[in-house]
Amino acid sequence: MTRPDMVVTARDVRLTLGSVKPVEILRGIDCDIAAGESVALLGASGSGKSSLMAVLSGLERASSGQVTVNGLDFTSLDEDALAVARRGRIGIVLQAFHLLPTMTAQENVAVPMELQGLADARARSADELAAVGLEHRLDHYPAQLSGGEQQRVAIARALAPRPALVLADEPTGNLDAATGARIVDLLFARREATGASLVIITHDPALARRCDRVLEMVDGRLA
Numbered sequence: 001m002t003r004p005d006m007v008v009t010a011r012d013v014r015l016t017l018g019s020v021k022p023v024e025i026l027r028g029i030d031c032d033i034a035a036g037e038s039v040a041l042l043g044a045s046g047s048g049k050s051s052l053m054a055v056l057s058g059l060e061r062a063s064s065g066q067v068t069v070n071g072l073d074f075t076s077l078d079e080d081a082l083a084v085a086r087r088g089r090i091g092i093v094l095q096a097f098h099l100l101p102t103m104t105a106q107e108n109v110a111v112p113m114e115l116q117g118l119a120d121a122r123a124r125s126a127d128e129l130a131a132v133g134l135e136h137r138l139d140h141y142p143a144q145l146s147g148g149e150q151q152r153v154a155i156a157r158a159l160a161p162r163p164a165l166v167l168a169d170e171p172t173g174n175l176d177a178a179t180g181a182r183i184v185d186l187l188f189a190r191r192e193a194t195g196a197s198l199v200i201i202t203h204d205p206a207l208a209r210r211c212d213r214v215l216e217m218v219d220g221r222l223a
């Protein structure tokens with residue numbers, strides 16, 4: 001049953017990809033994630049962590065089962081509706097930052113909110129960039145920023161619309177240890193300040209211990 005007090009409910013979620021030789025990548029995932037909860041997602045390479053994140057974020061449609069995020073049944077939506085549903089509901093932080101190179105830091109944060117129709121997108125983006133310590137970098141392009149600074153912009157972009165759920169896929173994977181540690185501190189601090197739930201894919205046991213709960217994927221299932 002779907003639980004209304006949960007930000008995420010997943011029920012018997014399956015994902016099969018490939019038409020010639022179909023591979024069942026997710027094989028019956030059940031999980032609930034509460035409001036404000038932080039969850040580390042561990043598992044060997046190829047176990048399906050990124051695929052589960054793609055399904056929870058609405059970037060990939062489950063082949064069967066049910067995914068509900070913030071009260072909305074993702075499995076009942078078509079691709080266009082999913083794209084709209086993601087906006088503002090889910091923030092995503094990836095290993096490789098994925099900032100738009102032709103936009104300044106502020107535009108990278110503001111433009112998704114403008115697409116969402118938020119009138120104060122510019123002001124909010126400036127506030128959010130200040131919250132991640134980049135008030136002096138608003139007009140810089142990604143190529144003019146360090147890796148750690150680019151990830152700060154990505155965190156600001158993810159959190160500025162105040163999503164209920166933040167999904168982070170190895171957010172420190174492209175950073176040196178010291179910068180990575182600062183990015184993790186920042187991500188947890190911003191999550192705390194905004195009350196978002198966090199699912200973070202990591203191979204780092206110390207980072208997993210900072211989360212309220214640890215889920216481990218084994219061969220397309222949660223152990």
Ligand SMILES: Nc1ncnc2c1ncn2[C@@H]1O[C@H](COP(=O)(O)OP(=O)(O)OP(=O)(O)O)[C@@H](O)[C@H]1O
Nearest residue numbers: 017018023025043044045046047048049050051052
């Ligand atoms: N489009 C696709 N078609 C077929 N198989 C795929 C496709 N995308 C991913 N896979 C397979 O699904 C499995 C799970 O991949 P996924 O990226 O979710 O794993 P992961 O646990 O995130 O791995 P890693 O830690 O290496 O990032 C892998 O065996 C992968 O090869």
